Amino acid sequence: MSELACPLPRVETERVLLGHGSGGRLMAELLATVITPPLVAPGPAEDAAVVPFAGGHAVLSTDSFVVTPRFFPGGDIGSLAVHGTVNDVAMRGAAPVALCLAYVLEEGFPIAELRRITASVADAARAAGVPVVTGDTKVVGRGAADGIYLTTTGLGVLLPGARVSASYGRPGDLVLLSGPIGLHGTTILSAREDLGFDSEIASDSQPLHRLVARMIAAGGDGVHALRDPTRGGLASALNELAVASGVAIEIDDAAVPVPAPVSAACELLGLDPLHVANEGCLVALVAPDAAGVVLAAMRDGPEAPAARVIGKVHDGLPGRVTARTLVGSTRIVDMLVGEQLPRIC
Secondary structure, eight states, X not given: OOOOOOOOOOOOSSSOOGGGGSSSHHHHHHIIIIISTTTSOXXXXXXXXXXXXXXXXXXXXXXXXXXXXXXXXXXXXXXXXXXXXXXHHHTTTEEEEEEEEEEEEETTOOHHHHHHHHHHHHHHHHHHTOOEEEEEEEEEOTTSSSSEEEEEEEEEEEOTTOOOOTTOOOTTOEEEEOSOOSHHHHHHHHHHHTOSOTTTOOOOOXXXXXXXXXXXXXXXXXXXXXXXXXTTHHHHHXXXXXXXXXXXXXXXXXXXXXXXXXXXXXXXXXXXXXXXXXXXXXXXXXXXXXXXXXXHHHHSSSSOTTOEEEEEEESSSTTOEEEEOTTSOEEEOOOOOSOSSSOOO
């Protein structure tokens, strides 16, 4: 009789898999072993880089958007590109001031759709108060791309009093969440596969830089770490913060807001809401003496009226994230392994 073995995801070292773009464990391994070593000095994974120059510090971030479908309830690839880039800059405690935009277009792409997407970019940038100041356009042959890809770069300046990094979490910090989770990923899946949830949910895509500005103004350097839980969801974001800060994090399952349609869709499809992508909420590690005023500032605006405390940082096993369940037990919250839902942003 052959030996039985627990099936594990295949480890691929020769070719890129879809899972390498998931925002989860495979992506972290690809970055750590292939992409990051020859490019940048070792350090915590951040959504944006603080770049010193004569007279101050700039904050810089870049991102690419390949979402399918390109139009979905609550947004489209154009507005998503603006929101995602603005938010990455904001997660370093910065105010975004300008955007760059590059198109990769496939031969045969409808001009009417290009106009619609560009108008959406313009509207989102105008609403955020962050102009598109330069860009680029490339056209590739038919079949060489899936219609259109957008690449954006965001430039920002540090907010007064901000001292934010994924590595600044400390034992005793409270874990604050700005809003419900799982809306974006579930919306994309429903729209793509025609699952019938479209009328009940919409993407949470929105800019968060004004929310971050209120948080920093209220809590100053008591706001230790910020992350928007996009690919890989809240679980991956918390694991990244725990690893970067060398701390343990425990959350309360009952405190994490999961909308009923998201919960229903995840139960139907066998997904964990903690692994489902978001585009309009953030998680913060905040010093306990600043958490009250920061939470009040979060709620004092349209982005996070239902912000809440969902957990606490402690000095347990570094990098470990756990959750207290509804029955009082504790479970490990791991990063997403493999690819749950490709092409979500």
